[in-house]
Amino acid sequence: MAGPIYAIPGSVQAPAAVTPAPQSADAADDAPRTVADVLRASQVEAVLDELDRDLVGLAPVKQRIRDIAALLVIDKLRLAHGLAAATPSLHMCFTGNPGTGKTTVALRMAEILHRLGYVRKGHLVAVTRDDLVGQYIGHTAPKTKEVLKKAMGGVLFIDEAYYLYRPDNERDYGQEAIEILLQVMENQRDDLVVILAGYKDRMDTFFRSNPGLSSRIAHHIDFPDYTPGELEAIAGKMLAAMSYRFAPDAAAAFGEYLARRIAQPHFANARSVRNALDRARLRQASRLFAERDRVLGEADLTTLTESDIRASRVFAP
Numbered sequence: 302m303a304g305p306i307y308a309i310p311g312s313v314q315a316p317a318a319v320t321p322a323p324q325s326a327d328a329a330d331d332a333p334r335t336v337a338d339v340l341r342a343s344q345v346e347a348v349l350d351e352l353d354r355d356l357v358g359l360a361p362v363k364q365r366i367r368d369i370a371a372l373l374v375i376d377k378l379r380l381a382h383g384l385a386a387a388t389p390s391l392h393m394c395f396t397g398n399p400g401t402g403k404t405t406v407a408l409r410m411a412e413i414l415h416r417l418g419y420v421r422k423g424h425l426v427a428v429t430r431d432d433l434v435g436q437y438i439g440h441t442a443p444k445t446k447e448v449l450k451k452a453m454g455g456v457l458f459i460d461e462a463y464y465l466y467r468p469d470n471e472r473d474y475g476q477e478a479i480e481i482l483l484q485v486m487e488n489q490r491d492d493l494v495v496i497l498a499g500y501k502d503r504m505d506t507f508f509r510s511n512p513g514l515s516s517r518i519a520h521h522i523d524f525p526d527y528t529p530g531e532l533e534a535i536a537g538k539m540l541a542a543m544s545y546r547f548a549p550d551a552a553a554a555f556g557e558y559l560a561r562r563i564a565q566p567h568f569a570n571a572r573s574v575r576n577a578l579d580r581a582r583l584r585q586a587s588r589l590f591a592e593r594d595r596v597l598g599e600a601d602l603t604t605l606t607e608s609d610i611r612a613s614r615v616f617a618p
């Protein structure tokens with residue numbers, strides 16, 4: 302019953318292929334009897350381990366995901382005993398500041414839900430208000446239904462979900478989208494998981510005005526800001542994934558860069574780290590480009606120097 306290995310869309314790397322475990326020789330008892338049986342058959346452990354390994358920090362988030370996986374595994378064992386198995390509601394809300402890993406974790410969650418057989422396909426469809434709500438009367442229902450159709454069998458990720466509700470405008474079409482969502486979240490929860498994402502305070506306000514929606518969300522998961530140390534570790538992982546590295550004094554300069562950048566407006570956690578590294582790569586390229594006749598070795602091509610970091614305007618007086 303192991304699901305197919307497939308590429309996850311988006312910026313996240315697909316999990317490495319895992320060889321299926323050999324099936325038990327005794328064909329009569331192929332129903333899972335232990336947690337290990339279910340984990341082997343679903344290969345979900347590989348995704349959980351990858352989540353632990355690839356993502357820096359996020360300990361409470363990782364624990365919640367393990368808890369949800371445990372519930373689904375135990376449900377499978379209960380099913381093998383013919384025990385009642387009401388499909389648990391798995392709609393979720395991910396709150397946190399920009400760049401704290403919400404989209405990344407949602408992609409992994411889709412993969413886990415798929416491997417445990419909760420959803421058929423395990424893909425993720427990410428949308429915002431404009432994808433669901435039309436400009437004119439009669440446009441919203443078809444738009445929302447089209448998105449739901451695409452997401453069926455996977456995860457519908459609604460970023461900044463609170464924009465669906467505009468209290469200042471009584472006749473806003475967002476309400477229509479919310480009502481269709483509510484119905485599907487209730488009636489088709491065995492084949493679609495909805496994840497609402499956004500800032501914590503705005504989401505709280507949104508839920509107060511939409512108690513029907515709030516009551517259908519089983520899991521509220523909060524994504525804290527990363528510490529400076531975690532951001533440095535994230536930078537290290539991103540560089541390694543792109544086959545770059547810091548020169549020794551560049552790593553220290555990047556630490557200083559982060560301290561300054563965090564204090565500035567619009568700091569976006571891991572997303573700001575990624576952007577900073579992209580700009581450092583541009584500077585490295587320009588630096589190397591200027592030396593027309595120099596033979597460039599692997600070390601030259603992979604190393605970001607202290608000057609590549611310090612040229613940032615974050616260091617400007």
Ligand SMILES: Nc1ncnc2c1ncn2[C@@H]1O[C@H](COP(=O)(O)OP(=O)(O)OP(=O)(O)O)[C@@H](O)[C@H]1O
Pocket residue numbers: 312355356357358359397398399400401402403404405406535538569571572575
């Ligand atoms: N804990 C982490 N470890 C390593 N990389 C991370 C971590 N969290 C986020 N990233 C990386 O940072 C970038 C931004 O993450 P992501 O898009 O998941 O954040 P988000 O919370 O969805 O942000 P936004 O609110 O801006 O959409 C991605 O490239 C992601 O791979």
Ligand SMILES: [Mg+2]
Pocket residue numbers: 403404405460
């Ligand atoms: Mg996101």
